[in-house]
Amino acid sequence: MTDLNPQGKQMADESMVRNLAAQARAIWPQEVPLLQRYALPRDARILDAGCGTGEASWRLAELFPHSRVLGVDIIDAHLDLARSRRAGFGPRLSFAHQSIYELEEPDASFDLVACRHVLHSIPFPDRVITELARVTKPGGYLHFIPEDYRMLHFQRSLLDPSDFWHAAPIAYGDKTNTDLFIGRDIVPMLTAMGLDDITMDYIIVDSLRARDDFATILQAWRDGYVDSIAELTSFSRAQADAYFAQMIINVRDPLGYAVWMVPVASARLPLAR
Incomplete structure (x- = not known):
């Protein structure tokens, strides 16, 4: 049976808390106008699917x-x-233990369903997208950050990081039944x-806009993943490090x-399904 959470150990590691916080700081300022263009109703219901530590959840409630x-x-x-961070939002912001493969919410419940930094880490992302569409209202929006690990670009020095990002995600994905290039594969799935209204945008996290947070993200990846990279790919721990x-x-x-380059994919549920 396929493990539906093959990166569970890495996701639960304390490094992921640092990673999610730094990603939100680096990405959110550019993500806000993308979310605002959905023109949600004033009293919108929003689902943050695979919310992690709630970095996007409270920002959505604030926005x-x-x-x-x-x-x-x-997790x-x-x-x-x-939950410890939701003070000030009252009942408008809540959290629940649910699998995004099989949500407990009724059909057509949400005006916006966001799923950020998740699809690359799980098998059968098409099943998840179908389930998220099920709970989205007709005319509502799906909003994804589907990571693609060949959209990271660094300067060459003693090593060429493009060699790492070319080979490691292929082997890692093959061993975990995940698609670490889903940023380029999601549009055909949505189509x-x-x-309707399928759109792909790109947020730029670089050493000009977010130097400290970008470095923090990489350090968190290093702390959380070098062991499994050594286990699942041809790179040794020392090489990955x-x-x-x-x-x-x-x-x-x-x-x-x-x-x-961080992909942001969105789509609208047809009014008549």
């Missing part, structure tokens, strides 16, 4: 001040942390489902430049 936001995840420690060390130096170097 849409009359909305009701539900964050769901399967209880992350949900506990998310095949017959969704050396690549990450060089990438972090590149990002922190005021004379250097590095960029992560």
